Amino acid sequence: MVVKVYGAPFPHPKRVLVCLAEKEIEFEMIFVDLFKQEHHTPKFLKLQPFRYVPIIQDGDYTLYESRAIIRYYAKKYRSQGTDLLGKTMEEEGLVNQWLEVEATRFHPPVFHLVTQIMFGPEFGIERSEKVVKENEEALGKVLDVYEDRLSKSKYLAGDFFSLADLAHLPFGENLVGPCGKEYMIKERKHVSAWWDDISSRPSWKKVNEACKTLE
Numbered sequence: 001m002v003v004k005v006y007g008a009p010f011p012h013p014k015r016v017l018v019c020l021a022e023k024e025i026e027f028e029m030i031f032v033d034l035f036k037q038e039h040h041t042p043k044f045l046k047l048q049p050f051r052y053v054p055i056i057q058d059g060d061y062t063l064y065e066s067r068a069i070i071r072y073y074a075k076k077y078r079s080q081g082t083d084l085l086g087k088t089m090e091e092e093g094l095v096n097q098w099l100e101v102e103a104t105r106f107h108p109p110v111f112h113l114v115t116q117i118m119f120g121p122e123f124g125i126e127r128s129e130k131v132v133k134e135n136e137e138a139l140g141k142v143l144d145v146y147e148d149r150l151s152k153s154k155y156l157a158g159d160f161f162s163l164a165d166l167a168h169l170p171f172g173e174n175l176v177g178p179c180g181k182e183y184m185i186k187e188r189k190h191v192s193a194w195w196d197d198i199s200s201r202p203s204w205k206k207v208n209e210a211c212k213t214l215e
Helices: 011-022 042-047 066-076 089-119 129-150 169-176 182-186 189-198 202-212
Strands: 003-007 027-031 055-058 061-064
Touching (some): 003 011, 011 169, 061 066, 089 129, 089 169, 129 182
């Protein structure tokens, strides 16, 4: 069965798509035009009352929130495609630990930088250099912790690629690309090697190609 993914070529939906690609699950992207407020329509609100993408429909099962979705598919299809959770309870514990770090430490400052630098003008948000500086400093401290961790293991949860690494791809791409903050990655030797590794995965290239048709 083909999974329906409601969203747009933005970071949160792409997080789900790259997980599906790693798990070798067929998907169909249902484009939701956020600029036309399609996420405010009664039909959309029946699926997602908080007006956010992505949403997946897997048969008669509906789920939203990107990190919940990737955990769901990593478990449901554990033996298919890339094992994104590890082979032991201890490894899975570390995967979940670093997923929480991504959500609570990495994501907030990156999100503010992306909002300020990339999407501010489109959504009528006036850029604040103070906000940019504060979040760049906050992100730098997080990446210093990553640098130490990645000096001891190839990936965040150990020597295997997992959801913890995958979750960083969409906003990491915006950071090094449109936001012009690539130096924050490149000036940290082990973070740079990790980023080059995960961002060159075939699954991520597949997702970016698929999203080009929606831009």
